Amino acid sequence: MMDNRLLGIEPFIHKELTKYHVPSLSLAVVKEENIIYQGCFGFRNLHRRLPPDPQTRYPIASLSKSMTALCLGLLKDEGKIDWNIPVVNYVPEFNMYDPYATWNVTLEDMLSHRTGVPCHDAALIERPIIRKTTKELVECIAHLKPNKGFRTMYEYNNFMYIAASYIIERVTGMPWATFIKKRVFEPLGMDHTSAVLADLIQDENKALPYKEIDGQIEQISYANNDHAVGAGSVHSSVQDMAKWLSFTIGKGEYMGRRLVSEQIMKEIHKPRTLIPTPLENAFREMPLSAYCFGWVLQPYRGHLCFQHSGGIDGFSSFQTIMPNEKLGIVLLSNLENTSLHIAMADMIYDLILGYPETDWPARYLARKKVMHANKSNHNKPLEEKRELETNSSRHLEDYVGQYENKGYGTLEIESCKDRLIMSFKGVRSELKRNNCESFEITHSGNPITVFFKTTSKGEISAVCVDFEPSGQAIEFSRREISWH
Structure with a gap:
């Protein structure tokens, strides 16, 4: 049953896609197990002018992390892993830069981004050919220096979710992509979802990746992210992601079938690590953030709300749920580094909950300009130095x-x-x-x-x-x- 309150948003979305140069945006809104709104806008393929539909596949990037947390929750339900046992019990050869962390780091530490190790994404990303296996990436962790003390502060890190995925492989003897397909995608009927890039490439109904380069929207190559496994390798459609959100709102149950215990779902959504937010970047409607397992607790206008964003070469994604209202929203876009999809989620919540209309895209753009100005001011001394000190006797x-x-x-x-x-x-x-x-x-x-x-x-x-x-x-x- 469609929610008529959302029909008025469609002209606005068309206008915003043009304004922010976003090729396409596909979204779905769920209430319990029902899709109450579904919309696909723009073009999944700009050159051929092909529009997206509810089955169009998009890489969902870090939205994959919430699915990895569920995979581990399934194993915890079966008594095969525990959040608080050091991971060297599952992978004895595992090492971190800090010897103390090596012997004490747990899945809880990894999944809640409290190891003290920063992103180090430049060590992860390879173009155009992936040369490292998942095992080799896990071995790299031993050489990645921490930036904060172990278990002291939030530091977002993809490598830890890769390691968590590798633990699933070691415990089950099954590749992570196979495990999540058999234990999550197939039971939920997510037929247009996979964690293998080849499945995306061979599907005609897929969105192409785009990036704004020197003011122009250019098509780029897909990121071969298979090696990143549970950190960000999944691709899906809004129709399938609607099922995923309904399952999450249902506390582990979907269409009368329970996949995981309600207790595990509570543990996945328990806030563990406070996320510091600079004052100039904060919105008063979202006063705090804390990381759970693959989800971010971020109350919205006083409502309990969980969300997570994703970004990868040519794509941006966002998922959010309000458990008490039994609402969920997913938005998938084929433009890198845009915030329009997140802004639209806030507008949709406002329409459904009856709050005054707010131009969220404009507010996100204003915040982006402030952040860009701060970065420019930070780099200004370097530019002045370059003008004054470019002479060097070195060849x-x-x-x-x-x-x-x-x-x-x-x-x-x-x-x-x-x-x-x-x-x-x-x-x-x-x-x-x-x-x-x-x-x-x-x-x-x-x-x-x-x-x-x-x-x-x-x-x-x-x-x-x-x-x-x-x-x-x-x-x-x-x-x-x-x-x-």
Whole structure:
């Protein structure tokens, strides 16, 4: 049964898609086990002008984390794992950078982002070919430095969900993608959902990935995210995600079939780690956030509300539920790094709950501009330095070479037509000088500082890259040249 209160939103969505250059937006709203609104707008394929429909597949990125938490909950129900037993009991060879964390980290720590290890996403992402297996990515964790103390503060980290997925594989002897298909997707009737990229590619009814580059919407390549497993490899449709949200609202039961105990669902949605939010980024309607297991507790206008966003090359996604009202909303978009889908979820809640109309897209855009201005002000001293201190007696060839970090892999610096080029995991970036040994690159649309370390003799020994803005620069040691 469709909710007529939402029909008036359709002209607004069409207008906002054009205004924010979003190729397509597919959404579904559920009340208990019923879809009360479903809408698909724009084009899943801009070149061929193909519209999306409720079965169109989109990568859902980090919305996968809530499904990984459920997979572990299924195993906990069966007595095969526990949230609070150190993970070395399941994977004895597991290591973290901090020896204490190695012996004490639990699934609760991993799933609630309280290990102290920051994103380190540059160590995870590889373009265009994935070279590491899930096992090899888990082994990388031993070389990823923490930014906060163990169990002290929130630090979002995809590697921990990869490790959690690997634990599922070790405990069950089944690949994570197979386990989630058999234990979650098939029982819920999610026929247009998978965790294997090949399934998405071979489906004609899929959204293409797009990104705004220099003010233009450009089609880009799909991210091969299979190795990221439970951190973000699932792709789905709004029709299937509506079933997922109804199951979640139903506390583990869907269409008369219980998949997991209600107690496990309570444990999954228990807030564990407070998420600090800068004052200038906060909305008064959402005064606090705390991470649960694959969900974020974020009360909305006084209503109990859980949500999670997702982002990957060419796509943005969002899911949210209000358990007491038995409402759920999912929105899938094929534009990278947009907040329109999240803004539309807030507008939908306001319409259903009877709150005054608020232009949420405009508010999110204003916040984005403030954040961008803060970032620009932060980088302004570097730009001034570049103008004043661009002279260096060092030849460009002095920087050329291969540099290595055990967690991140190999980085290469080469000289090309009086310029320095950094190649890292398939991405080439020009180094622009800030001062004598400091440069700047643009990586994933963000300015990043790169600086070189020297020995007591003045020889280049390492390159440091600010891949982690919240922590220390990542140091890559120079490889010694082998002469044969």
